[in-house]
Every structure is written in C-alpha cells, then in structure tokens.
Amino acid sequence: MERIVVIGANHAGTAAINTILDNYKDKEVTIFDSNNNISFLGCGMALWIGNQITSPDGLFYCSKEIFEQKGAKVYLETIVYHVDFEKKVVFATGKDGQSYQQPYDKLIIASGSLPISPNIEGTDLANVQFVKLYQNAKEVIEKLHQSMIRNVVVVGAGYIGVELAEAFNRIGKKVTLIDNMSTCLSGYYDREFTDIMSKNLESHGIKLAYEETVTSLKGNGKVEKVVTDKNEYAADMVVLGIGFKPNSQLGKDNLKLFKNGAYLVDRHQQTSIPDVYAIGDCATVFDNSIQATNYIALATNAVRSGIVAAHNACGTPLESIGVQGSNGICIWNLKMVSTGISLEKAKKLGYDAAAADYEDTQKPAFIQHDNYKVKIRIVYDKKTRIVLGAQMCSEYDISMAIHMFSLAIQEQVTIDRLKLTDIFFLPHFNKPYNYFTMAALQAE
Numbered sequence: 001m002e003r004i005v006v007i008g009a010n011h012a013g014t015a016a017i018n019t020i021l022d023n024y025k026d027k028e029v030t031i032f033d034s035n036n037n038i039s040f041l042g043c044g045m046a047l048w049i050g051n052q053i054t055s056p057d058g059l060f061y062c063s064k065e066i067f068e069q070k071g072a073k074v075y076l077e078t079i080v081y082h083v084d085f086e087k088k089v090v091f092a093t094g095k096d097g098q099s100y101q102q103p104y105d106k107l108i109i110a111s112g113s114l115p116i117s118p119n120i121e122g123t124d125l126a127n128v129q130f131v132k133l134y135q136n137a138k139e140v141i142e143k144l145h146q147s148m149i150r151n152v153v154v155v156g157a158g159y160i161g162v163e164l165a166e167a168f169n170r171i172g173k174k175v176t177l178i179d180n181m182s183t184c185l186s187g188y189y190d191r192e193f194t195d196i197m198s199k200n201l202e203s204h205g206i207k208l209a210y211e212e213t214v215t216s217l218k219g220n221g222k223v224e225k226v227v228t229d230k231n232e233y234a235a236d237m238v239v240l241g242i243g244f245k246p247n248s249q250l251g252k253d254n255l256k257l258f259k260n261g262a263y264l265v266d267r268h269q270q271t272s273i274p275d276v277y278a279i280g281d282c283a284t285v286f287d288n289s290i291q292a293t294n295y296i297a298l299a300t301n302a303v304r305s306g307i308v309a310a311h312n313a314c315g316t317p318l319e320s321i322g323v324q325g326s327n328g329i330c331i332w333n334l335k336m337v338s339t340g341i342s343l344e345k346a347k348k349l350g351y352d353a354a355a356a357d358y359e360d361t362q363k364p365a366f367i368q369h370d371n372y373k374v375k376i377r378i379v380y381d382k383k384t385r386i387v388l389g390a391q392m393c394s395e396y397d398i399s400m401a402i403h404m405f406s407l408a409i410q411e412q413v414t415i416d417r418l419k420l421t422d423i424f425f426l427p428h429f430n431k432p433y434n435y436f437t438m439a440a441l442q443a444e
C-alpha cells in the first residue's frame, strides 16, 4: 500500500487528507500535527472576541476522530522535527515523549505560517498577544475576562488588525490601531477605499495611528505602553498583527524556496524534490493577476492547494488554475472586497495601469429599502487592456460580485470585454445600467 505522510492538518492539510481518504481508499495515510486541534477557522476569532458568536465550537469543521474513522493514523501534539528527503523518512516526537520514524512514498507538507514578530524590545511582556491559533484567541478572551484591560493597542492595520480593532471596540475597550503605512488595508485596496474604512473605524471611536513605527513595548512584567517613533500609547494589552511568514523550517535546507522563504511549488504543488508536495501558507501560489509566482496566505488558497496536491500525490494529474488573492472584510456594516492587485500596487510593479471607477446605488431609486451606495474600481493594464484587479465597497452585501472579477483575471479578460458582459436586471437586485458595466465603460 502506498504510504502518504501529511505534516500539518489545519486548512491545507485537512483539505488534502479528506481528498485522499474520500477518493483513494488504497492509500495508507499518516498525519502529524503539533497542535491539539485541527481545522480552526481563524476568521472566527474576531467574532468570538467581539461577542458576535457565543462559542468557538462551530469554528472547527474537522477532527482527529473524523480522519480516524476514514482510516488514517493521526498523531496530534506531535511535532515533526526532521525529514530525511533522501531516505524518505519523517521524524517526529509526541508531547508524551514518544518518537516516530515514519517512511513515506509521498510527502505533503502543510506546515502553514507563523505570525511575524517585530524585532523590538518588550514583545516578551505579559499581555502582548499574537492571534493565530485557537489557543491564542482563548487566552486573549480569558485575559479580557480576568483582569482590568481597558486600553488595547493593535499593531498592524491589515486584515487581522482591522477585524480585531472592531472586536475590542465592540466589547467596550479603548482601541488604538497602529500601522507603519499611511492607511489601513494597504495590501488590498487603494486609498479611495481605505479612507472609507478609516472613517468607519474612527466614527466608532478607534484611534488611528498611521505612519508610525513601533520602536518598543514598555512595562513591568505586564505591558503598559507602546512607544512609536512619534508617540506613546497606554496599553493593557497589545495585539501584534503585522503579517505572516511561511513556516518552512523543515525543508529550508533541501527544498527550493521563494524570496520570502516559502516552498517554491509548481502547478501540481510539487516542490523541487519529486514526491514532496507543499500546500497552503508554507508554499507559493501562481498569481494570475501578475502572471507570476507569489505568496498569498489565505485559507481559500490553502484548501484549493490541498485538493490539487492530494490528487497529484495519488496519481491523478491535476494542475492548479492559479489564484487572484480574492479577499473580503466586513467591519460593522461596511463590506469591502477585492481581487487581484490595486492600482497603487500595479504601478509599483511597473504596469502602465489605470483605474475605471464608478459609484451608484445598488438598485433603482424607486426601490427605497436596502438600497445602498456601491463604489467600484476596476484596475487594468492600459497596453494589454487585461483586468488586473477590482475593488468594491458598500453597506449592501456585494461580496459575491467580486468573484466575476476574480474569474476575469484568471481568464485574462480585457476591460473592453467586460463592457458588454451580459448582466441580468431585476429592480429587487440591481439596475439596468449595472455599475459593473458603467465602471468598465469609464475605461480610457
């Protein structure tokens, strides 16, 4: 029986494992994960901290028992500390001291990512929190319940930072949100959009401290103050959300790496060594918006890459179709979604890019309920006319609309083709001159 070993059983690993166990009954699957739980949806963390859900129970969608019922051998709280890529053996140690030497025919590495820790004084003080694992969220919540935490400083105004700033504000904390860039969510949207999010955050009482670099965290055992190059902020808790780095410790000396240290994989998720696959946050993706290899840490990418690797490892050739980094966020009622690259990013990358913008209400004026303003931007390459990105925001749930642009980027559609794309009309939903069409028609 062919032996497949999977290292890491969170989103990427779980997708790969389920694909193998559900479709290929003739494989012997062995799973190692250093954590005591699997498939925790980090996206639920802010909802849990902000009391928008009452319990974390629904934030898990798989378990050791499910894998075991399907026939896998599962070792949780067991860390893989070495892989012999020549002899094809995985070495692991359990929390109970048990050692394992597991040979494999095919290896799938799904070791994920680690939160980036800033290289500053004070990160070891109590109440300085990372927010990645279920245990991290639990610890934050326990601390919020137990002690007098009034001032929370969130460092990093990316997706984690903005979501958590809302969550802490919802439970009555005084929140300061710091980023070294001049706006929030700068990796995903242009300023015209991020300004709307900043206004939203400020209108709920969150203090924004952009273009400030944290130089140290001060305190006496517990954190008390965040010092930046411009200011000081009182802090009973500090949350660090300044991005992820790939966790490629196990293969860094043997497998080819991307510039940020992620395992470099091909369209089959295969690494530079045959029979070794890497998936999810520890691996690269093919980014259709820039037509190049990239690193985009998202659960959606993790799941798809897991499915691709599983089929290839089991002998069914399957190529990844690439990704666009499609993403979304909802802060109070403000929904923002984007795919591909922003205009600013496109210009930085050297594209002769332009934006086609439009603003309208979702539905005709005679519809007086649930009829919100929508803002849309389509970014395109002026030379090739190909769509490079799209951004939308509204209080209306426009989230599903971004998928059309995701597909457009995947298929390298030009902005001119979008001008005449068939878009249905019904006043309950939209307008006959739909804002997609109208935005595309603005293209130079």
Ligand SMILES: Cc1cc2nc3c(=O)[nH]c(=O)nc-3n(C[C@H](O)[C@H](O)[C@H](O)COP(=O)(O)OP(=O)(O)OC[C@H]3O[C@@H](n4cnc5c(N)ncnc54)[C@H](O)[C@@H]3O)c2cc1C
Pocket: 007, 008, 009, 010, 011, 012, 013, 032, 033, 034, 035, 038, 041, 042, 043, 044, 045, 046, 078, 079, 080, 081, 110, 111, 112, 113, 114, 131, 132, 133, 160, 247, 250, 279, 280, 281, 282, 297, 298, 299, 300, 301, 302
């Ligand atoms: C707060 C938060 C909110 C998020 N919200 C969203 C969202 O809304 N949408 C979205 O798409 N993405 C979101 N993400 C990102 C998403 O969670 C990650 O992209 C996703 O977890 C990647 O999955 P993964 O399985 O590749 O890696 P990971 O989740 O990092 O899992 C890696 C696994 O490998 C195990 N492991 C690592 N090394 C070893 C070893 N040596 N031995 C044994 N086991 C090992 C770890 O224990 C872990 O279980 C969010 C992340 C956070 C933190």
Ligand SMILES: NC(=O)C1=CN([C@@H]2O[C@H](COP(=O)(O)OP(=O)(O)OC[C@H]3O[C@@H](n4cnc5c(N)ncnc54)[C@H](O)[C@@H]3O)[C@@H](O)[C@H]2O)C=CC1
Pocket: 043, 118, 155, 156, 157, 158, 159, 160, 161, 163, 178, 179, 180, 181, 184, 185, 186, 187, 212, 213, 214, 241, 242, 243, 244, 296, 297, 298, 327, 328, 329
């Ligand atoms: N809604 C969603 O889809 C969510 C997705 N995620 C994903 O999880 C991953 C990690 O999320 P984040 O940590 O929020 O990363 P991120 O990349 O979204 O944001 C990091 C932020 O930190 C800032 N930053 C970097 N270094 C800094 C420093 N030294 N001081 C101050 N600010 C600094 C950056 O300017 C950026 O705004 C991302 O890939 C993200 O897309 C996370 C939460 C929700």
